[in-house]
Amino acid sequence: xxxxxxxxxxxxxxxxxxxxxxxxxxxxxxxxxxxxxxxxxxxxxxxxxxxxxxxxxxxxxxxxxxxxxxxxxxxxxxxxxxxxxxxxxxxxxxxxxxxxxxxxxxxxxxxxxxxxxxxxxxxxxxxxxxxxxxxxxxxxxxxxxxxxxxxxxxxxxxxxxxxxxxxxxxxxxxxxxxxxxxxxxxxxxxxxxxxxxxxxxxxxxxxxxxxxxxxxxxxxxxxxxxxxxxxxxxxxxxxxxxxxxxxxxxxxxxxxxxxxxxxxxxxxxxxxxxxxxxxxxxxx
Numbered sequence: 001x002x003x004x005x006x007x008x009x010x011x012x013x014x015x016x017x018x019x020x021x022x023x024x025x026x027x028x029x030x031x032x033x034x035x036x037x038x039x040x041x042x043x044x045x046x047x048x049x050x051x052x053x054x055x056x057x058x059x060x061x062x063x064x065x066x067x068x069x070x071x072x073x074x075x076x077x078x079x080x081x082x083x084x085x086x087x088x089x090x091x092x093x094x095x096x097x098x099x100x101x102x103x104x105x106x107x108x109x110x111x112x113x114x115x116x117x118x119x120x121x122x123x124x125x126x127x128x129x130x131x132x133x134x135x136x137x138x139x140x141x142x143x144x145x146x147x148x149x150x151x152x153x154x155x156x157x158x159x160x161x162x163x164x165x166x167x168x169x170x171x172x173x174x175x176x177x178x179x180x181x182x183x184x185x186x187x188x189x190x191x192x193x194x195x196x197x198x199x200x201x202x203x204x205x206x207x208x209x210x211x212x213x214x215x216x217x218x219x220x221x222x223x224x225x226x227x228x229x230x231x232x233x234x235x236x237x238x239x240x241x242x243x244x245x246x247x248x249x250x251x252x253x254x255x256x257x258x259x260x261x262x263x264x265x266x267x268x269x270x271x272x273x274x275x276x277x278x279x280x281x282x283x284x
Contacts, residue, residue: 004079004102007126007204007208008104008126011126012104014208014211014212014215015077015105015124018124018216018219019061019063019075019106021215022215022218022219023065023075025222026065026069026070026110027040027041027065028223029069029070029223029227030065030067030069032069032230033067033069033230034068034230034231035068037067038068039067040065040066040068040069040070040073041067042064042065043063043064043065044061044063045062045063046059046060046062047059047060047061047062047269047272049267049269057081057082058078058079058080059079059269060076060077060078060079060268060269061076061077061078062076062272062275063075064275066279068113069114069117069226069230070111070112070113071111071279071280072111072279073108073111074109074275075106075108076272076275077105077106077107078103078104078107078269079104080102080266080267081100081103083099083100083101084099084266085099086099088266092129093127093129093131093198094130095129095130098130101127101266103127103128103262103266105123105124105126105136106122106124106125106215107122107259108120108122108123109121109275109276110222111246111278111279112230114229114230115143115144115234115238115239115241115242116229116232116238117226117230118140118141118142118143118145118149119190119245120138120139120140120141120218120222121138121141122136122218123136123137123138124211124214126208126211132204133197133198133199133200133207134199135196135198136197136211136214137172137175137179137193137194137195137196137214138157138214139176139189139190139194139195140153140190140192140193140225141191141245142190142191143238143241143244143245143246144238144241144242146229149225149228152224152225153191153193153221153225154173154192154193156217157169157173157217160213160217161194163213164206164209164210168194169194172194173192173193173194175194175195176192176194176195177192180193180195182248184255185248189248199211240282243282244282244283244284246278246281246282247283249281250277253276257276259273260274
């Protein structure tokens with residue numbers, strides 16, 4: 001059995017708390033949503049990765065909502081430990097000589113019902129090998145981009161980043177553009193955001209505070225964008241554009257996303273890993 005140290009426990013506790021805050025905010029939007037259909041509620045499914053040897057372990061909770069505002073919203077948390085395979089260990093910071101690891105984090109993807117409401121992604125994590133660091137980010141993924149909402153999204157993230165370090169936003173927004181690039185389509189997955197990894201400034205509390213603010217800012221920002229659009233009418237053509245965009249989103253997540261690769265390489269729950277895939281998509 002893996003015993004968490006104070007920092008690992010603090011990170012795990014935070015990811016559980018921000019999960020609860022995000023789920024409550026999304027359920028509130030469901031209550032306010034259009035139509036007579038029942039408001040959606042999250043269904044939680046716990047999973048674990050037992051190993052009699054004790055070398056690998058941990059688990060997580062998958063929370064999925066299907067409702068009238070969100071066609072599918074998934075908010076997952078996990079805490080796992082074990083050893084990377086020799087081949088995969090070479091790709092992970094600090095794991096080349098010692099493949100043991102600990103990881104805890106949250107990952108969410110939201111696919112709205114209304115194509116005018118932007119889809120969104122967020123994940124933050126704390127990973128420990130022979131080194132320890134935070135990583136994650138959030139990016140906006142509208143099927144039908146709105147310049148005003150895109151600007152508001154970036155302005156809010158910039159203000160949050162600037163409150164911690166003025167160098168964060170220029171670096172992390174550039175990183176997001178590079179990371180969320182879909183080479184075979186020669187385009188970005190969405191309209192950007194922030195992405196960071198290996199955040200270890202030497203001040204753990206400072207790095208943890210920044211990671212916490214990524215989650216807190218999301219809880220304030222995304223519901224505001226949803227409320228601006230969720231009651232607007234949309235056309236069949238806009239729905240088709242949404243389904244085609246979701247195809248692009250699925251391509252990125254299956255081919256390039258680091259979280260997908262990490263989860264599959266470390267024996268994570270497949271349903272939780274593939275939670276990010278949309279409920280419907282088209283490629284024609």
